[in-house]
Amino acid sequence: MLSGSLLCERLPHARAMCLLECVVEWDENSIRCTATSHRDPDNPLRNGAGLHAVSGVEYAAQAMALHGSLVFSDPAPRAGYLASLRDVKLGAEWLNDFEGLLDITARKIGGDSVGALYAFRIESDRRLLVAGRAAVVYKNRDRSA
DSSP states (O other): OEEHHHHHTTSSOOGGGOOOOEEEEEETTEEEEEEOGGGOTTOTTOBTTBOBGGGHHHHHHHHHHHHHHHHTTOOSOOOEEEEEEEEEEESOSBGGGOOSOEEEEEEEEEEOSSEEEEEEEEEETTEEEEEEEEEEEEOOTTSOO
16 A cells, blocks of 8 residues: 555655545556545635536546556656546536545556556545546656657
């Protein structure tokens, strides 16, 4: 299990933008993480009304970034970009309405060291909150772009 500062060191995010709390399990093709930051009134993605469910895409993107870091045995943060989102479904309007942990899963459908396609799900208290697919392109460390 990976958590705390060791988890955040693998993400290109700082302090409060490291939204995940723990990697529960992972293998070559998938990762499962948890988070409680959706309840934090100081969550950087939160607005005056709360934390909109579309913010779940960022939670999923961080899980995908962690997965890439673990699969490629790369402890240093490696930037990536969401190239596309498909079939995103929201099962709630606000993430902060849920007291339970966010359970974030990402399953790699295909990819290589250049990019990957993932299916993702975010649930809390056995309720589907956000689901979809994302194409991720990894930034090449040898280029400045």
